[in-house]
Amino acid sequence: MTGFAYHVTGDRAAPVPVDRALGGDDGGLVWIHLETTDGQAQRWLRETAALSDYVVDALTATETRPRCEAVGQGAFVNLRGRSREELDTSDLLASVRIWAVKGQVFSVTRKPLIAVGAVEEAVKAGTIRDPGDLITSFATAITQDLDPDVANLGDELDACEEQLDATQIFALRRTVSRVRSTAIGYKRFLSPQRAALEKLASLPGDWLDDDDRLHLAGAADRAARMAEELDAIRERAALLHEWLSDLRAEQIDSRSLIIAIVAMVFLPLTFITGLYGMNVEGLPYAKAPWAFDAILGGCAVIAAGIVIYFVQRHWFER
Structure with a gap:
C-alpha cells in the first residue's frame, strides 16, 4: 500500500506516516492519500481507519463516475482529472475518490493524478486548513489542468481547417478523429463532474465555509464552460470530417x-x-x-x- 499523509495545524503542514496519521481531534486537519485500491488498502481503510463498508467500497470501486453523496456528517466525492500515465481511449480521465468529515480527509487514486501534486504543494504552502479547502483545491487543480488541454483541442481543429487540402486528407482525418474521440471522452465526465461540484457546494455542514462553497461553485462553472466548449469541438470535428469526406469524394x-x-x-x-x-x-x-x-x-x-x-x-x- 503506497501513499502519504499530512497533519495540518493552522498554516503549518507536517508529513506523517500513513499508519500514524490517525489520532485525536486537535482542531487540525489530517489528510491521508492512498495510491492504490488493492486488498491491503481496503483492509486498512476498514480496520485501521474504521470507515464504514459503504465508504470503503466507494473509495475502492473499480468503475466510478463523478458524483457527490452526503453520508452522515461527511460527504463522498468522486472527481475525474488527467493522469500522468497514458490511459485507455475509452476512459481518458483518472479518478480521485474523496471521503471528507470534519478534521479528516481520505483520498484514493488508482492512477497517478496530476492534480494530486498541485494539492500537495498547496498543503505544504499552508493555504489549506480544513476539508473544504482541500476538496476545493482538488476541484480547482483538476479544472485548471484540463482547461489548457481542452483549448489545445480547439487549436488543433483550427490548424486542420487552415491546412484543409486534398493532398493531406488522410493525415487531417486522423487528427480530426483523435480530437473528436478525446472531446467525447472528456465530455463524458465533465458534465456529471459539474453536477457533483454543484451538489457539494450546496451540502449542509459546518466543515464547508462560505468561501469554499463559492470556490466550488466557480469550479463547477468552469467545468460547465469546458463541457460546452467540448460540445462545440465535437460538432466542429464532425463537420470537418464531413468536409474531408466530401473532398475525398471529389478527389x-x-x-x-x-x-x-x-x-x-x-x-x-x-x-x-x-x-x-x-x-x-x-x-x-x-x-x-x-x-x-x-x-x-x-x-x-x-x-x-x-x-x-x-x-x-x-x-x-x-
Whole structure:
C-alpha cells in the first residue's frame, strides 16, 4: 500500500506516516492519500481507519463516475482529472475518490493524478486548513489542468481547417478523429463532474465555509464552460470530417473522370490495333508499304478528335 499523509495545524503542514496519521481531534486537519485500491488498502481503510463498508467500497470501486453523496456528517466525492500515465481511449480521465468529515480527509487514486501534486504543494504552502479547502483545491487543480488541454483541442481543429487540402486528407482525418474521440471522452465526465461540484457546494455542514462553497461553485462553472466548449469541438470535428469526406469524394470523382477520358481516347484505338493485329488474310492494305503509317496517322487523328470533343464539352474543368 503506497501513499502519504499530512497533519495540518493552522498554516503549518507536517508529513506523517500513513499508519500514524490517525489520532485525536486537535482542531487540525489530517489528510491521508492512498495510491492504490488493492486488498491491503481496503483492509486498512476498514480496520485501521474504521470507515464504514459503504465508504470503503466507494473509495475502492473499480468503475466510478463523478458524483457527490452526503453520508452522515461527511460527504463522498468522486472527481475525474488527467493522469500522468497514458490511459485507455475509452476512459481518458483518472479518478480521485474523496471521503471528507470534519478534521479528516481520505483520498484514493488508482492512477497517478496530476492534480494530486498541485494539492500537495498547496498543503505544504499552508493555504489549506480544513476539508473544504482541500476538496476545493482538488476541484480547482483538476479544472485548471484540463482547461489548457481542452483549448489545445480547439487549436488543433483550427490548424486542420487552415491546412484543409486534398493532398493531406488522410493525415487531417486522423487528427480530426483523435480530437473528436478525446472531446467525447472528456465530455463524458465533465458534465456529471459539474453536477457533483454543484451538489457539494450546496451540502449542509459546518466543515464547508462560505468561501469554499463559492470556490466550488466557480469550479463547477468552469467545468460547465469546458463541457460546452467540448460540445462545440465535437460538432466542429464532425463537420470537418464531413468536409474531408466530401473532398475525398471529389478527389475520387476527379481521378475517375481522368481515367474515363483516357479510356475513351484509347477505346477506338484499341479496336483498330486489335483488328489489324489479327493473323488472318483479307485485311485491307495489309501488303501496302504505307499501311502502317496510314493507320498510325488515323489513330492520331481519332485521338485528337476525341480530346478536342472533351475540351469543347468542358470535361477537363469538372
